[in-house]
Amino acid sequence: MARYQIILAYDGSNLWGSQRQANRRTAQGELETALRQLGWQGRSVLMAGRTDTGVHATGQVAAFDLEWSHRPEELVKALNSHLPADLAVRGVKRTREDFHPRFDARSRRYRYRLYCQEVRDPLRERYAWRLWPPLHAEGLYAVAQLLHGTHDFAAFGTPPRPESSTIRTVMQAVWRQQDDEWTFEVEADAFLYRMVRRMVYLQVAVGQGKLAAQAIADVLASKPGIVLPAGLAPAHGLTLLEVTYPE
Amino acid sequence: MARYQIILAYDGSNLWGSQRQANRRTAQGELETALRQLGWQGRSVLMAGRTDTGVHATGQVAAFDLEWSHRPEELVKALNSHLPADLAVRGVKRTREDFHPRFDARSRRYRYRLYCQEVRDPLRERYAWRLWPPLHAEGLYAVAQLLHGTHDFAAFGTPPRPESSTIRTVMQAVWRQQDDEWTFEVEADAFLYRMVRRMVYLQVAVGQGKLAAQAIADVLASKPGIVLPAGLAPAHGLTLLEVTYPE
Numbered sequence: 001m002a003r004y005q006i007i008l009a010y011d012g013s014n015l016w017g018s019q020r021q022a023n024r025r026t027a028q029g030e031l032e033t034a035l036r037q038l039g040w041q042g043r044s045v046l047m048a049g050r051t052d053t054g055v056h057a058t059g060q061v062a063a064f065d066l067e068w069s070h071r072p073e074e075l076v077k078a079l080n081s082h083l084p085a086d087l088a089v090r091g092v093k094r095t096r097e098d099f100h101p102r103f104d105a106r107s108r109r110y111r112y113r114l115y116c117q118e119v120r121d122p123l124r125e126r127y128a129w130r131l132w133p134p135l136h137a138e139g140l141y142a143v144a145q146l147l148h149g150t151h152d153f154a155a156f157g158t159p160p161r162p163e164s165s166t167i168r169t170v171m172q173a174v175w176r177q178q179d180d181e182w183t184f185e186v187e188a189d190a191f192l193y194r195m196v197r198r199m200v201y202l203q204v205a206v207g208q209g210k211l212a213a214q215a216i217a218d219v220l221a222s223k224p225g226i227v228l229p230a231g232l233a234p235a236h237g238l239t240l241l242e243v244t245y246p247e
Numbered sequence: 248m249a250r251y252q253i254i255l256a257y258d259g260s261n262l263w264g265s266q267r268q269a270n271r272r273t274a275q276g277e278l279e280t281a282l283r284q285l286g287w288q289g290r291s292v293l294m295a296g297r298t299d300t301g302v303h304a305t306g307q308v309a310a311f312d313l314e315w316s317h318r319p320e321e322l323v324k325a326l327n328s329h330l331p332a333d334l335a336v337r338g339v340k341r342t343r344e345d346f347h348p349r350f351d352a353r354s355r356r357y358r359y360r361l362y363c364q365e366v367r368d369p370l371r372e373r374y375a376w377r378l379w380p381p382l383h384a385e386g387l388y389a390v391a392q393l394l395h396g397t398h399d400f401a402a403f404g405t406p407p408r409p410e411s412s413t414i415r416t417v418m419q420a421v422w423r424q425q426d427d428e429w430t431f432e433v434e435a436d437a438f439l440y441r442m443v444r445r446m447v448y449l450q451v452a453v454g455q456g457k458l459a460a461q462a463i464a465d466v467l468a469s470k471p472g473i474v475l476p477a478g479l480a481p482a483h484g485l486t487l488l489e490v491t492y493p494e
Contacts, residue, residue, distance in 0.1 A: 009368055009369050009370065010369050010370075011369040011370055011372075011373070056370055058368070058370060076366060080366060080367065085367075085369065085372060086369050087369055088366055088367045088368065088369050089366070090366050090368070091366075119323060119327060119335055119336070119337050119338075120327065120332075120335045121256060121305070121335065121337070122256050122257050122258040122332065122333050122334055122335050123256060123257075123258055123303055123305060123374065123486070125258075125332060126258070126373070127370065239370070
């Protein structure tokens with residue numbers, strides 16, 4: 001028996017998020033079903049990050065203990081032959097016995113994709129949020145800067161347990177534009193629930209001239225009396241790219 | 248009553264191709280259903296290009312006669328409000344009464360997308376063909392050159408009617424690579440059935456070292472006795488980008 005760490009990718013369109021739920025297709029549930037085909041008898045795999053219904057992943061990380069006498073590369077093939085088309089294991093390695101993909105993680109990196117078009121584009125709808133009117137580039141670049149560093153992100157999401165800390169450290173928060181497409185890439189030590197979707201929603205409000213960047217700056221500086229507009233960017237534009245670990 | 252020319256985009260994943268079929272979802276069928284909601288009583292819309300089951304489009308062209316008292320932009324909105332999520336009208340203009348999107352077309356442009364990865368990537372599977380081992384760039388660039396110009400493409404597809412010509416003129420045939428992704432863009436006056444998928448399949452065979460480029464050169468030069476391997480690149484990597492018309 002050894003512990004394995006895997007990189008899991010999925011198209012979240014037809015999944016009820018990452019965490020197992022009774023009678024619903026989830027990333028964890030599908031992975032556990034595939035593992036059972038290989039003789040796994042564990043109770044539950046460990047997942048690094050919780051992703052909402054509809055959110056995608058190229059770099060989710062999971063871990064489990066398995067009796068496996070072949071090489072790790074053979075485990076990739078075996079798992080993928082049992083996983084449905086919208087999930088795939090992209091890599092496997094043996095890891096230490098007490099490795100925990102969530103608690104040991106150093107950071108998570110997400111990408112949000114959107115495009116600015118007046119009319120919907122069926123070939124991009126699945127993985128990107130359509131916005132109209134277009135965004136002001138300067139506004140977006142400036143507001144992303146505000147997110148860097150260690151702040152109380154209470155206005156941006158809810159913590160895993162009601163009383164726990166809402167302070168997080170953002171190492172990277174960058175918008176990139178190519179033609180009518182925008183991507184927002186953000187890396188933090190950890191995220192509150194729905195924090196990336198909320199970040200995108202609020203930044204887009206600034207980019208569309210509906211919200212002053214100063215309001216976001218004030219909230220992050222914990223100024224009292226500031227209320228940011230409610231709302232979330234839709235799940236289908238979001239992808240969990242990577243979970244990083246100390247060497 | 249006036250004739251309108253529209254640009255139609257669709258995700259072909261859940262369509263049985265472009266042409267109407269009884270009891271099956273097709274691009275033409277869905278468009279006609281939406282048009283009927285606007286009072287259209289025609290027998291059949293005219294379509295520029297025939298796309299196979301699973302093939303996508305960003306620039307399919309259709310035409311129909313309609314009584315429409317509002318501006319053409321309003322027609323875009325009205326049609327899109329009746330079309331399902333996997334189809335959208337991207338533009339409309341009034342055109343001359345005898346305009347025919349197929350017979351009047353000067354050229355068609357397609358793009359084929361593929362990526363080279365040993366393990367499948369669920370976020371790209373829908374719109375790209377996964378290939379392994381990787382392709383040799385020089386082989387591909389060279390073989391694409393062979394396709395340029397006017398040739399008998401009988402080995403590349405079947406004509407619309409059994410006795411009609413298999414001679415076509417290719418104006419553009421170019422591979423581009425970015426990281427592990429490849430796209431093939433090809434423009435011709437017209438295409439035989441399945442010609443783009445066959446072109447991709449044969450070029451990939453060259454790029455993987457399974458077929459000599461000379462065999463393709465010989466077939467295009469109508470040398471007798473050359474038999475190319477049978478096969479087609481899968482439909483889901485292919486997108487009809489544009490149909491062009493004389494000014």
